Amino acid sequence: MTAQDTAPLRRRGLIAPHTFEDVFDVPGSIRAMAVLRIVLAPVVVVHLWPFLVDTLDGVSYLDHFNEPWFTFLPQAPAGAQVALIWTGVAGAVAMGLGWHTRLAAPLTTVCVAGNFFLSQRHFRHNRAFLIFLLVAVALSDSGRILSLDARRRRSDGVGPPDDRATLWPLWLLRIMASSVYLASGISKLIDPDWAGGLVLWDRAVRHQHLVATRVPEPIAGWVVDLVTQRWVHAVTSPLAVAMEVCIGVGLWFGRTRIAAVWVAVLFHLSIELSASVEVFSLAAVAALAIWATPSTRDRRVVVSDDAMAGRIRRLDWLARFDVRVDPGAAAEPHGVEVHDRDGSTLHGREALQMVRSRLPLTFFIVAPRNRWR
Amino acid sequence: MEGTGTIVRTRWRARLVRAFFVAVLLAQSVLILRSYDDPHNFFGFQPFNESSTWRADIVRVTADGSRIPIDEPWPSDGDRYDWNDLVGWRVVQHPERTKHAYSGLDASLDFLDEALDWVADHTPDDTETRYLEADVTGFRNTRGPDERVLRSDEREEAR
Numbered sequence: 001m002t003a004q005d006t007a008p009l010r011r012r013g014l015i016a017p018h019t020f021e022d023v024f025d026v027p028g029s030i031r032a033m034a035v036l037r038i039v040l041a042p043v044v045v046v047h048l049w050p051f052l053v054d055t056l057d058g059v060s061y062l063d064h065f066n067e068p069w070f071t072f073l074p075q076a077p078a079g080a081q082v083a084l085i086w087t088g089v090a091g092a093v094a095m096g097l098g099w100h101t102r103l104a105a106p107l108t109t110v111c112v113a114g115n116f117f118l119s120q121r122h123f124r125h126n127r128a129f130l131i132f133l134l135v136a137v138a139l140s141d142s143g144r145i146l147s148l149d150a151r152r153r154r155s156d157g158v159g160p161p162d163d164r165a166t167l168w169p170l171w172l173l174r175i176m177a178s179s180v181y182l183a184s185g186i187s188k189l190i191d192p193d194w195a196g197g198l199v200l201w202d203r204a205v206r207h208q209h210l211v212a213t214r215v216p217e218p219i220a221g222w223v224v225d226l227v228t229q230r231w232v233h234a235v236t237s238p239l240a241v242a243m244e245v246c247i248g249v250g251l252w253f254g255r256t257r258i259a260a261v262w263v264a265v266l267f268h269l270s271i272e273l274s275a276s277v278e279v280f281s282l283a284a285v286a287a288l289a290i291w292a293t294p295s296t297r298d299r300r301v302v303v304s305d306d307a308m309a310g311r312i313r314r315l316d317w318l319a320r321f322d323v324r325v326d327p328g329a330a331a332e333p334h335g336v337e338v339h340d341r342d343g344s345t346l347h348g349r350e351a352l353q354m355v356r357s358r359l360p361l362t363f364f365i366v367a368p369r370n371r372w373r
Numbered sequence: 374m375e376g377t378g379t380i381v382r383t384r385w386r387a388r389l390v391r392a393f394f395v396a397v398l399l400a401q402s403v404l405i406l407r408s409y410d411d412p413h414n415f416f417g418f419q420p421f422n423e424s425s426t427w428r429a430d431i432v433r434v435t436a437d438g439s440r441i442p443i444d445e446p447w448p449s450d451g452d453r454y455d456w457n458d459l460v461g462w463r464v465v466q467h468p469e470r471t472k473h474a475y476s477g478l479d480a481s482l483d484f485l486d487e488a489l490d491w492v493a494d495h496t497p498d499d500t501e502t503r504y505l506e507a508d509v510t511g512f513r514n515t516r517g518p519d520e521r522v523l524r525s526d527e528r529e530e531a532r
Contacts, residue, residue, distance in 0.1 A: 027379075184420060
């Protein structure tokens with residue numbers, strides 16, 4: 001395989017390859033997939049943990065009510081589930097470390113999917129989404145960077161790691177991920193009970209006793225009074241639907257992508273606080289990394305001191321910036337200057353905001369103040 | 374990385390990758406559309422779709438026509454059979470209590486129907502029960518009641 005830089009992307013309009021062939025033939029950075037791979041490792045372990053505990057107690061899916069997905073196939077024996085669970089956990093650890101990633105990631109995917117398809121009881125929408133993510137990571141060559149594989153290649157004298165590889169798994173995952181937001185949003189939009197607020201209101205009324213377990217008094221009483229009001233849900237339900245649809249569409253356009261990612265983080269935080277969705281929130285927020293432009297260090301940051309450069313490098317998990325130290329930058333307000341990928345230069349506070357808005361840990365706080373640019 | 378600018382694959386591999394890509398997208402589209410006709414909305418990504426509730430009175434109907442609630446003694450050689458232990462899943466445990474319909478009313482009742490069959494098929498020491506029957510009362514998004522009778526398969530052991 002040979003590769004070169006990703007073709008220039010249209011920054012403000014639709015973010016898509018120029019042709020169908022470009023999906024497969026134009027390489028780019030798979031760093032986002034590597035970050036996703038690392039986050040998915042603990043997610044998979046947490047997901048499999050209850051099953052693993054059951055295997056330690058000698059309990060398998062066959063010991064209780066189960067419903068096969070495919071009735072024409074014989075049911076897998078209990079030992080097969082034990083093997084899937086334990087191999088899946090070991091595979092996830094190896095996948096997270098990037099140790100024999102080309103084997104570990106597909107193996108983990110097969111184990112998680114295999115356990116999932118043992119019984120319809122194992123179905124959850126969030127688990128199906130997790131399998132999408134795992135399949136995409138398994139298909140991508142994410143072990144090229146941020147992995148023990150990359151470290152081993154470097155120590156073997158192969159040279160510095162190259163993070164460019166085929167991007168079709170990334171494009172596939174982008175389509176799948178946005179389709180999940182759209183499917184969820186549209187199904188609620190066309191359901192008058194949902195869009196009109198009845199579903200959320202009734203849910204809030206019946207689960208109001210849970211507020212006291214999550215919110216201290218006297219605020220709990222005030223919260224219960226508020227969330228059991230019918231009109232509140234007549235307002236918030238259409239907003240929730242609009243959020244999902246806007247995320248699913250907005251992620252595809254340069255002009256709205258940053259806002260869509262921010263809304264998606266807010267959306268998943270609100271779900272995590274109000275519902276039990278297992279590992280979905282962490283997996284879904286991590287998956288937002290795939291919307292970063294698949295090129296690395298194509299913005300240059302010039303800072304005045306090593307300490308600031310070190311902080312940016314440590315937090316720049318998606319390698320957005322080529323960080324350079326120039327004592328002359330001390331003359332700049334805030335001691336920072338950014339040369340953006342479109343050739344423009346940002347100074348002072350604006351430059352600092354740009355940097356912070358592209359670092360995953362500070363993105364959510366800073367992005368709104370950066371006017372979504 | 375040095376190279377010619379594009380990823381080079383053999384012809385068959387290039388076709389395979391493209392075919393896989395298109396097949397996955399087609400499958401995803403079909404699954405999402407099909408989910409509207411599926412009580413479980415499998416792979417339709419319609420979480421929190423309803424705020425429905427249900428409860429059920431489940432009885433064992435014996436060969437002589439008696440209707441015995443499942444919380445009364447259940448014949449077995451070893452440990453006493455217990456509905457909640459047998460199903461081992463909160464979605465269909467404690468059917469006598471009004472509970473949230475997991476994944477919607479149709480999905481919950483479909484699982485209850487399958488659970489009746491499973492329990493009927495996994496209580497070999499019970500030689501008196503012909504079938505299990507559930508009188509279900511459901512409320513779909515506060516509307517109802519929606520009353521149904523679900524019945525397990527007939528059991529060979531009681532014939």
